Structure formats: structure tokens, C-alpha cells
Amino acid sequence: MSYEKLQLQPLFDTIDELKPKFIERLQKAIAIPSVSGDETLRPKVVEMAHFLVKELTTLGFADIELRELGIQPPPVTDPKLELPPIVLGRFGKDPKKKTVLVYGHYDVQPALKEDGWSTEPFTMFHDEVKDILYGRGSTDDKGPVLGWLNVIEAHNKLGWELPVNLVVCFEGMEESGSLGLDELVAQESKKYFKEVDQVTISDNYWLGTTKPVLTYGLRGCNYYQIIVEGPGADLHSGIFGGIIAEPMTDLIKVMSTLVDSIGKILIPGVSDMVAPLTDKEDALYDAIDFSVEELNAASGSKTSLHDNKKDILKHRWRYPSLSLHGIEGAFSGSGAKTVIPAKVIGKFSIRTVPNIVSKTLDELVFKYVNDEFKKLGSLNKLKIELIHDGAYWVSDPFNESFTAASRATQDVWNVVPDFTREGGSIPITLTFERELGVDVLLLPMGRGDDGAHSINEKLDVSNYINGCKTLGGYLHYYGKA
């Protein structure tokens, strides 16, 4: 794919020059333990919002706002706990330019040194030998959020005009369910976000550790629970075993009919809804840098259901899967407890893909589960319900923004990025697409081994700095397209 190269070398050189300052900016951000899931740290989450406001102000952003989202709904310890605000800002308002909204989150996952971190999680550690920055939030998502700010700083220093109008939308509750975000995006779609032509999210990761990727698809997830109940209370298996119908027996029987040991969904009609694989889509998998060995390394086992890269990726990205997660209400401790649980709730979910219709899927699942239960002739009662429903997302990897991002990536990394999808969901992607009616691009900065939600979360300096170049370059290619 040849293309007309833009003259971005001065921008890239300036970003290199500013590297120490950019690393210092990340260090300051990591030092604020903005853990949204820990109520006692809520003031730190708010402090992080103010940190961003200060940075945006210094860089020359306009219309900077802290949007309050009100009281956090239960369950909370403090019934008056305020949600952290959403930070909005605008850089440029030229009607002749396209407007890109960039989304990121400034809250982080919990982290304690005692969890097994090699260094203090909220004190950035720069391993200068490996050139890696360690710390909670380094890759998820403070590095990428600051990446956009770094791009502006480099433009300011160069005296370059930004090739697009930029709108930033940074939230502080992403790691805790993005409470309040959907409503804000809906409200502002015709107001603050009115001119937005495109949304770019940098909050996912490369597939592996060496090759940049652009992400154009996410699976959805329909999460179900099967409730089986019989006795009025938990019973002792010595006294009641053999004389009453046990809910666990029925639940386990029904759960056993959902999927087989090689991952095939046994509910009729589900696979029929899956979009056929086109040659064009199939070809996209050829180039991708991945292997069975990488999967084995990631799962810590040799339990891959497929023996080749393409099948693995297709089953992760474009085919549905069904996982049995667990059972609520049954004995779950260690040791031996001779209980007959009175009410058990089996949990399973189906990862959805084009063109599965969520409602039709629910109907197929409900019918099948009820039919399987009827076959048992049990005296217990069964109920099945959908408890969560997140749609899948697929974009066109050959559209303007993906093409722009691909060119920027090639300029920076000297390689055509892999076009990937993800097995999991990023609900905010769908919110922006639906509410603003524009394309969304997922443009990750970090590597697949960054350990976003684990101990020793890190961001390679090369990913941080080249990531800034890629974000900046992307805005130029997109602005010219």
C-alpha cells in the first residue's frame, strides 16, 4: 500500500527532544493514585482530573470543563459519594478542519505493593537498561491520555498548526463501569460534541509485543444466569440426599448441554447467525503476527483448541464462544461441606459477533435451556434471564481514519500495522458510534504484555514516544484525507 508521505520528520524530532519532559509528565500522573474502585481514594481521582485541567490550560486548550456527574449510585459505602468529573477540552475550532474527539480515562485499577509489585505501583520506575516505565496507569490509560497532550506540546514548540480540531473527553470511572459517561455523551452529541467527525480511542493494546496494530472489531457479550430452586432452605445431604430433587443436579445437567469440550456451542441456531467469512476478511489474518506459542504463553498452558494462527484469531475475534463462569449459591469454599443448596444460579455468557441478533440469541438460549430442563422431569423450578447485554462492534478497516492511522504507523514503525479485532468488549466504543453517528478508531499505544490490570504494569519508552508520534502523525494524515 503505497501512499504520499507527509513531511512529519520535524514533528517526530521534536517529540524525541521532548522525551524527558513527556516521561516527567507521566511520572507526575502515575504519582496520583486515581483508583476509581476504591472509595477512599476518590479525592485522588478528582485530583487527577484537576491535574489534567492544569495541563490542558497550559497547552492552550479552550472550553475546558469539569463535568460533574452527581452521586454514585449504590452499592457504595458513602451514600453521598460524588462521581469523578469528566474532563472536556477543545484545541482549535476552525470550521475548515475536521474535528477528532479523543477519548481516554484518567482512573486506574487498584494496586498495592503487597500484590507482588517489584516497585511501588504509584511511583514511576524507569528501568533505564530495558527502557521501560513501570507504574499503575502507565499503559492503561495515563500514557495514551498524556500522548494526546504531548502531541499538542510538540506542535506548540514547533509553531505548527494542528491539522484538525481536537476535542478531548477524559473520564474517571472507566475501571468502575464508566458510570455517567453514556448519559454525558448522549447529552453533548448535539452540543459540545456537535462538530465531531471521528472518535479515536487509545485504550487497548497490540496483539503481541513487536508489531503495531489498529483495531477494527470487538465481540459483544450476552451474559445469562440460570436459576434453579427447590427446597425452602439449604438442606443437609445426610438427611435429604436421595429423597428430594436437588437443584444442583438439574443446574449442572442443563449447564452441561450448552457447550462441548472443544468449544462448540450446542445451542441450535447460534452459529447460523454468524456472518460468512469473505476472502477479503480471511486475507487480513494472513499478515498478522501471532502464533500458537504466543497463545500458550498467554494462557500459561498448552490447551489451545486450534493448531494454527488463523483459526485461533478467527475464534477469538469473529466467532462466538460460550463460557461457563460459575455458580452462585452452591458451596464454593475449600474442604468438605455436605450441603444441598436450595437455590443455585449458574452463570454463563456468549461472546457475540456479526450478524448475531442479540434478541434472537436470547430467544434461542431461553428456549433451549427450558427444553433441556423439561427433559429432566425435575420437580424443581428453573428460570433463565439475561443479566447483561453488550453489543459487538465492527468498523471498516479500510476507511479514512484507519487508512490515516495505518500510514502514520508505517511512518513511525516502518511496518504496516496488523488489523486486529478483540475478543472482549470496550462498551464506550459503541456509545460514541451510536450517539455521535461517526466512525470510531481504536489506536493502541502499548504492547500485549503491558499487564494493564496486573502487577508491574508497564509502558515501554519506545511505545510511549513512538506512540506520541503515531497519534500526531495520524491527525495529520486524517486531516489531509
Added chain:
Amino acid sequence: MSYEKLQLQPLFDTIDELKPKFIERLQKAIAIPSVSGDETLRPKVVEMAHFLVKELTTLGFADIELRELGIQPPPVTDPKLELPPIVLGRFGKDPKKKTVLVYGHYDVQPALKEDGWSTEPFTMFHDEVKDILYGRGSTDDKGPVLGWLNVIEAHNKLGWELPVNLVVCFEGMEESGSLGLDELVAQESKKYFKEVDQVTISDNYWLGTTKPVLTYGLRGCNYYQIIVEGPGADLHSGIFGGIIAEPMTDLIKVMSTLVDSIGKILIPGVSDMVAPLTDKEDALYDAIDFSVEELNAASGSKTSLHDNKKDILKHRWRYPSLSLHGIEGAFSGSGAKTVIPAKVIGKFSIRTVPNIVSKTLDELVFKYVNDEFKKLGSLNKLKIELIHDGAYWVSDPFNESFTAASRATQDVWNVVPDFTREGGSIPITLTFERELGVDVLLLPMGRGDDGAHSINEKLDVSNYINGCKTLGGYLHYYGKA
């Protein structure tokens, strides 16, 4: 069954006379919160032992000992926590008389008013309208323990000689696994317990609420766990769903093959080991006071697997059953968690009956589970293990002690007792039978609705007082037999 009646009326009258004193004795005992499962209450358990020693001393027992059992093994908060002592005592040592050992426990289950008790659990409440004594330990097992002491007091008051030598063995850890008891019984079998001809335990309950019972059998319990493991750590179902073999899928499949929804054990060979039902045994079930409605009331549901009394009782007492208890390592909370658990441990147990050979059962279970797993063609690993093994117990309901107890019951209650078994196990029964090589009789005092381990535990005054008469009468009939 006609028999030569002994002249026990003076004993029964004396017990009636002493009723206020016996109730006061129980009141004092209930007031000591001897909860063995609560480390902070351990001094109260010890206090309860000393209370018994004082009572035994006053009544004229000899060789009274508090046998220390050493430090309680982990898990404990206080690594130096001493086990409560076993109280031993002897009343009479006449070589011409038979010697009966009576076992009971002076510790109780935890109880808090906040659990839902109508009155303070450790302050005995005498409902004089219903003539019921409420309080933790009233029926389990302080009432029965004091019953034996009351029998001695009545003899003392009458100036009657006890028709047998009595040995008491009261432990303080029954509700917490009877730690140390097995060892003590084994040690003393040729010493303190050398002359013992018979062991009587009053620590279970009538089947219902109106008819006295004698208990001649208990099911055993073999408890198994199936461990399935694959990935090195828990995985996210979005990323790994559909591409790796999931341990939960395999475990649920294997667990689903163990038992069907009408309680039939599907493991070949298990039912073949069950002792055939003789006409004589079958006839025992005819007289028993029980109904489907009573089972429904007890289970709080209409999920009885059998539509008649005899089948219910046979399946509770003389047929094996298999219960699925739960899964360790899977998601067990409320809500939706999209985890693929890396290692899951399924728990199930089989209630055993004559003539199931425990070792053979293990072999059948292990082979079957491994075969069923192999059929799945899974890449995960499965292991099955036995984690607890308690033997069943059956005695001859027509032997000397049962006959004596039956006659005493008829004298007191004017009805032939039901000969019952129990679905659960009372391990100490087997310990005494095995270590002393003598018959054991289970002679309950309380009713089926006493709520031994629940809130509002109670003992009807009629059961307490008539229970004392039955215990006393039993010693006379047994002594003469």
C-alpha cells in the same frame, strides 16, 4: 411384643417430683455459653466442664477426671489454644453388674440473639403455656447429658441402687469435629473403659414430633473432589473464550454424569453393593410414623422424589445417594463476572449404606470419572480424590440394649417406639463400636423439630422429663436382661 414389666413407678414418680430441680439444672447449664467453635468462648466451654464435675461430685460419682487433650491443631487464631477437657466419671463398680458407658457433649453451636432468636439464646426461657424450654443446648446436647445425672439423683433420692455400673464420657468439642476424642477412646479402651459392656448415646432426635424412636443405623459418607485445571491463571472470557479448553466446561460435563434428576446414581456398580432388603427389615418401615407431608414441611417444598412414606425412609436410611455440593475456584458471587476459571474443584459426596465397601466405591468412582473425562477429549487435566471418608453404621434393633430401651419407652410413653435409622452420620458411634468392641444404642430425648443447630432451639418439658424416665428405665431393663 409383650414383656415382663418392671416396677419402675416409684422412679418415675420421683423424677416427676424432681422436675423443678431438673429444669433449674438445665437452666444453669444453658447459661454457660460453651460454644466450642468460638475461640473467645473457650473459657466458657471449660467452665461447663467444671460445672459437670461439680454436679457429678455432688451426686456421688467416683474417679472423676478432666482429661486434657492438649493444644488445638490449626487453623486457630491462638496457636496455644487448649482443647476443652473430656469429663470422665463412674457411678458404681460392682463386678456383678453390667457396665454402660453414656456419651454426650457439653459444647454447643454458636447462637446470637441477632440471628433471629425470639429470646436470649443463653438464658433459658420456659414457655409455661406450651411447656417448652428454649435455649441453646437445650436439646443438643445439654438436656440429654443432664438426663443421665437426673437419673442418678432420682435413684439417690429413692435410695435405690443403680441396676448397672455407669461410666460417663462427656466431651466439649463435638460441634467442632470431636478433636481428640478418638484418641482418648482408643487409649482408654483397656483402661478407664475396660469393663464397658454397652455404649448409649443420647444425641439425636425423634423422626417426628409425637412418637419416640430408637436409632439403629446411620449412613456413611464418602466425599470426593474432582480437580480440573488448564490455564496457568484465571483468564478473561473475551480474550480466551473459544480458543482454549475451559476447565469449567469439562468439570460440569463430568459432574453431570454422576446422578440424574430423580436421584439415581449413574456410576455403575454402586447399587449392586447395596444389601438386599429383607422382609423383616421392610416390615420395620410399616409402623413408622412419617409422611410425604412431613418431608415437604421439612424441606419447605414439594420436591419429594418418592410419593410414599416407605420409599422416602428407605432412600434416606438404607439406599445410597449422591449430592453435588458445589465448585471451588469458579465465580460464585452475584452479578456478572466474565472469568474463565483456571482451576475448578467440583465437590460431591455419596452417602453409603450396607454393604458398600468404601474402597471399592472409591475405585468405581475414580474409574467412572476418569472414563467420562477421557470421552471428552479435553486438553485439560483432571484428578479425582477422596477427601473424607466416614463409614456407615448399623446395629441389630432386636439386640439386648434395643429391647431394653424399647421396653422402657413403652413404660413411659405407652407406645412401641419406631426403629429408625438416620441419613447422616454420627462418627462417634463408630469410634465407640470399633474401639470398645461393644454394641451402641442411640436413644434420643428430643423431637425432630427441636432445631438443634438453628434459632430457637428447644426441648419440650415432656421430652426432658419423660426422657429422664426412659433413660432410667432403660438402665433397669438392660441391667436385668
